[in-house]
Amino acid sequence: MIGITSIGPYLPKYRISEKMINEAWGRPGGRGERTVGYFDEDSLTMGISAIDACLDPQDPIPIDGLCFSSTTSPYKEKLASTTMAMILNLSPETRTIDLGNSLRSGTSALIAASDSVRSDSLRKVLVVASECGRLETPGGMNEGLWGEGACSIALGKEGVLLNLLGSLSYSDELTHYWRRSEDPYVQSEDIRFPQVMGYARIMESAIDHLLKRYGMQPSGFAKVVIDAPDTRSHQGLMKRFGFDPKTQVQDLMHPSIGSLGTAHPFLMLASAMEGTKPGDRILWGSYGDGSDLLILEATEKIVSYRKRWDFKTMLGKKEMLSTYTKYLSFKKVLEGETPNYYSSISGMMRERDRFSRFIGGRCKVCGFISTLALRVCPECRKKDSFENVRLSRKGTIFTFTQEWYYPSPEPPTTLAVVDLDSGGRVYCQMTDCSDPSSVKVGIPVEMILRKYHEAINLPHYYWKCKPISA
Numbered sequence: 045m046i047g048i049t050s051i052g053p054y055l056p057k058y059r060i061s062e063k064m065i066n067e068a069w070g071r072p073g074g075r076g077e078r079t080v081g082y083f084d085e086d087s088l089t090m091g092i093s094a095i096d097a098c099l100d101p102q103d104p105i106p107i108d109g110l111c112f113s114s115t116t117s118p119y120k121e122k123l124a125s126t127t128m129a130m131i132l133n134l135s136p137e138t139r140t141i142d143l144g145n146s147l148r149s150g151t152s153a154l155i156a157a158s159d160s161v162r163s164d165s166l167r168k169v170l171v172v173a174s175e176c177g178r179l180e181t182p183g184g185m186n187e188g189l190w191g192e193g194a195c196s197i198a199l200g201k202e203g204v205l206l207n208l209l210g211s212l213s214y215s216d217e218l219t220h221y222w223r224r225s226e227d228p229y230v231q232s233e234d235i236r237f238p239q240v241m242g243y244a245r246i247m248e249s250a251i252d253h254l255l256k257r258y259g260m261q262p263s264g265f266a267k268v269v270i271d272a273p274d275t276r277s278h279q280g281l282m283k284r285f286g287f288d289p290k291t292q293v294q295d296l297m298h299p300s301i302g303s304l305g306t307a308h309p310f311l312m313l314a315s316a317m318e319g320t321k322p323g324d325r326i327l328w329g330s331y332g333d334g335s336d337l338l339i340l341e342a343t344e345k346i347v348s349y350r351k352r353w354d355f356k357t358m359l360g361k362k363e364m365l366s367t368y369t370k371y372l373s374f375k376k377v378l379e380g381e382t383p384n385y386y387s388s389i390s391g392m393m394r395e396r397d398r399f400s401r402f403i404g405g406r407c408k409v410c411g412f413i414s415t416l417a418l419r420v421c422p423e424c425r426k427k428d429s430f431e432n433v434r435l436s437r438k439g440t441i442f443t444f445t446q447e448w449y450y451p452s453p454e455p456p457t458t459l460a461v462v463d464l465d466s467g468g469r470v471y472c473q474m475t476d477c478s479d480p481s482s483v484k485v486g487i488p489v490e491m492i493l494r495k496y497h498e499a500i501n502l503p504h505y506y507w508k509c510k511p512i513s514a
Contacts, residue, residue: 047204052098053314062188068368078191078302081176083374084494090194091174098196109169113149147332150306168200175305191302195310206340214250215334250335266324269294373453381451387499405430413467436466475508
């Protein structure tokens with residue numbers, strides 16, 4: 045049995061309403077809202093947060109494959125998956141790969157990963173689909189629709205929640221959305237033509253081929269989890285195959301979070317899993333330069349599956365942006381003053397245990413834990429007695445200060461000293477905290493990977509603290 049062993053969604057807490065965007069451009073209406081990544085987030089940091097929600101630290105099966113899929117990778121020439129594997133402290137023998145350039149690259153990566161597991165080439169593979177920075181031209185028709193978020197899926201043969209019964213990849217050339225290397229914004233043309241000749245035609249043909257290949261009927265699926273670029277196209281496709289919108293069709297979620305690119309089919313599946321029963325069959329699919337379709341069947345394991353997240357709670361944990369200008373500054377469409385940073389490749393490599401892996405040192409003599417690279421223990425004064433230890437990702441604020449004049453899209457910048465639960469003290473910035481008055485000494489926080497700054501034309505990542513209630 046090969047299939048999905050775990051799934052972990054991540055949605056940023058911030059939202060922008062379609063009404064606010066329309067008002068900024070003098071247009072009426074707008075009822076929905078969509079997710080917005082914070083100014084220090086990108087598709088890589090969101091992917092790490094999704095992996096945190098997916099993996100069980102007690103799982104004895106090591107990850108030996110990691111695939112990162114996105115159309116908004118922070119790099120055009122560099123593997124983001126290799127950076128993620130280093131941050132996760134995975135073995136150097138972990139197979140890493142990036143897939144992009146298509147909104148169905150996430151499901152394509154998952155099908156390729158399942159082939160690797162089936163052939164015993166790999167035992168457990170993580171597939172991460174993440175989008176942050178897939179932008180519409182300011183004032184464009186999709187600016188209020190395209191959201192940001194991530195989701196991670198683990199594949200293997202042990203502890204399978206959703207068994208992969210079959211799949212079909214369907215390739216069809218039609219230019220619906222596109223973005224060249226030099227384009228900052230996604231391009232599109234006429235609306236109606238790609239809806240009819242693109243999504244409707246391609247998805248109908250793909251589903252027909254799948255049903256014929258596996259001898260199934262539309263009524264044989266308990267749930268239909270298929271992504272779409274818009275609600276109208278989605279409803280039309282469901283109606284053509286006679287899927288019951290009340291009992292079979294999974295909510296597209298566009299009014300509440302928007303359309304999240306490669307991550308959207310994964311997030312729809314995460315939402316659908318909460319009501320899935322053993323034996324239920326799911327038709328899962330994505331669209332983009334063709335289609336990927338998969339047939340999944342829930343196992344008995346899904347009953348006892350205990351998640352560290354609740355999708356409905358995640359949807360409800362949100363904060364609306366106060367202005368359209370703030371959104372533009374988050375996405376660097378508008379930029380204010382930016383500080384100058386110094387950095388070097390050699391320095392990043394030298395400090396990667398501390399900066400990226402969040403590894404500290406523990407004195408083998410007295411047990412003192414340091415978050416700094418020390419040779420002499422400040423407690424027992426022994427020299428060169430430290431061993432590496434993974435630092436706790438949770439702690440409490442020991443003290444803090446707030447800087448209102450430090451260049452930031454959302455001042456003030458809160459600098460905090462955090463006492464980690466397992467020992468050690470770290471000095472860091474605080475993130476996801478729009479209300480400076482809520483920061484107090486003693487409040488619980490968690491450490492989360494974010495972009496720290498950019499220098500030498502590279503994003504630099506470091507751990508920031510975030511209020512646990514955020």
